[in-house]
Amino acid sequence: MKPIPLAIVEDDPIIRESLRTFLGGDPQFDLLYTAVSIEDFLQALETDARIVPAVILLDIQLPGMSGIEGIPSIKKLRPGVDVIMLTTFEESDKIFAALCAGACSYLSKRVSLVTIRDAILTVHRGGSYMSPSIARKVVEHFIPAPKKDDGPLTQRQQEIVDCIVNGLSYKMTADKLGISLDTVRTHIKHIYQVLEINSKGELIRRSLDKK
Amino acid sequence: MKPIPLAIVEDDPIIRESLRTFLGGDPQFDLLYTAVSIEDFLQALETDARIVPAVILLDIQLPGMSGIEGIPSIKKLRPGVDVIMLTTFEESDKIFAALCAGACSYLSKRVSLVTIRDAILTVHRGGSYMSPSIARKVVEHFIPAPKKDDGPLTQRQQEIVDCIVNGLSYKMTADKLGISLDTVRTHIKHIYQVLEINSKGELIRRSLDKK
DNA sequence: TATCCCCTCGCATCAAGATGTGATAGCGAC
DNA sequence: GTCGCTATCACATCTTGATGCGAGGGGATA
Incomplete structure (x- = not known):
């Protein structure tokens, strides 16, 4: 050697x-x-x-x-x-x-x-x-990874968020979840209030950050 | 012991x-x-x-x-x-x-x-x-972190993207860069073509992913 | 039962974004 | 000089998103 x-x-x-x-x-x-x-x-x-x-x-x-x-x-x-x-x-x-x-x-x-x-x-x-x-x-360093608080969102709200963050439009989200476009809008509205944000951009950024 | x-x-x-x-x-x-x-x-x-x-x-x-x-x-x-x-x-x-x-x-x-x-x-x-x-x-696992290609965007295009990703609207972006709203639109259009995407959401997601 | 929360849906309105067509101008390459 | 690329601007149209108001049903709880 x-x-x-x-x-x-x-x-x-x-x-x-x-x-x-x-x-x-x-x-x-x-x-x-x-x-x-x-x-x-x-x-x-x-x-x-x-x-x-x-x-x-x-x-x-x-x-x-x-x-x-x-x-x-x-x-x-x-x-x-x-x-x-x-x-x-x-x-x-x-x-x-x-x-x-x-x-x-x-x-x-x-x-x-x-x-x-x-x-x-x-x-x-x-x-x-x-x-x-x-x-x-x-x-x-690897362990804290699973530490993600889902925020104060309900399970349904989180589903909506997941769709939006994954690139779906409100309409596509509505289709995927089998609900109406207006319902998606309503959910988004509540989500924005809860998270104190006011645009899809912030929603995406926020969701991506914690993952 | x-x-x-x-x-x-x-x-x-x-x-x-x-x-x-x-x-x-x-x-x-x-x-x-x-x-x-x-x-x-x-x-x-x-x-x-x-x-x-x-x-x-x-x-x-x-x-x-x-x-x-x-x-x-x-x-x-x-x-x-x-x-x-x-x-x-x-x-x-x-x-x-x-x-x-x-x-x-x-x-x-x-x-x-x-x-x-x-x-x-x-x-x-x-x-x-x-x-x-x-x-x-x-x-x-730690090493590949610094591997981020900024994509094939021109410097100007990247500036636009940065603004958008930071939450600015087209209008605010135009003001910040001192150009017209329509120019921002045009840039965005080209950026979407180059990156093969078609929504602000994808743009944000993409930008955040590589950082 | 009364109350509260969640999920659902509808309508209306205004702002913002996506997309197409077209034009002018500077700059470097061939 | 012409071609190609970039950057700039304009106008038009359509889709999407944000937000306010209102409403009915279901489940949990006090």
Whole structure:
């Protein structure tokens, strides 16, 4: 198995050297570059085409451009790279921002060097490793989805709304529900009063937002 | 440390017995119940109030009600429980369905018993463990977000659309952009042709969807 | 029973949107 | 220069939507 080309972007000298010593000394890896900032790293990538890491360990808290902000630029220069975020923070915001930016793994800095090593191997095999507490936050992100209050609408009113939101006209809605056009109008009227809105546009926007 | 109360729902006798033997023999756990189906398990939870597991190992592929379908019912009877899905499948659909239903961990059945044990401990500590390939799929779910094509609209057309989507009428849009009402109409006409739609509702829905 | 809410329907009116036909003008491409 | 695209404006017509007023039937509840 060929060694995995690596890069590290970390400003803290203690952690950086610790990583460099541990990973650089492991024959499974080929540590190509160690940067102290995104700017530094981008510069290196631009000037030296030989730096093509498969995996990057990226600190999230960096002087200048943050790790998250840097991901797009890095991916632009080295599209295939997998990014592992290293961080002391576990705020949901940062986690999701990093994942959305293209990070594929997110580790707390408190984990052991062995765990980091394993995470690199996992990522390089096409997997992903998240610290347990971070994984939990990610998982919980999916749960609030089913939390949608249907508003104070009656069941019938909700049916009307569904039709309208799905693009049906009042007439088509009337046909579909087997009621008269005027009845649909009446329902809409009441719905608008209850929801305190006054146009189909707002109704659609409102319905789409909560889903 | 008190043993962690467990329950297992698994129809395959081999896997079930394997889990039962391994986990049941571990003093860290207190294996309260082993069910072969959701129906069986729900029945047990209803009739025996002493069955209050902290963690449930739940097969996703079960005869009768599937594991995913069963999660809401289980959570209803035992709200605080953490659910770990065990599965041979790694389809994104199933993963997200399970997470949305309230599962907090998702393991491939191919992992070792030790990994399952560790996952239980992790989950019970408030974390989450996902098999690497599954974690990767979860992570990738976040990435396609920034993929929004603004459509083949010209810049001017997009301005019109923005106004409309923000709730302005044609007249208000005309005033805001400093053009005549008829011009707005003309633009809308062209926009509808290009987008192949034919109502304001569709326009709004379409615009909101991609954001 | 009286009351309230929900669903149903009708009519009327005005505002807004959808659609067709046609015209003028600037700008870049061929 | 002509062609094509974009942006602008006008007029006409028809459909749709928003809103007010009124009304009857059914079910739940006090």
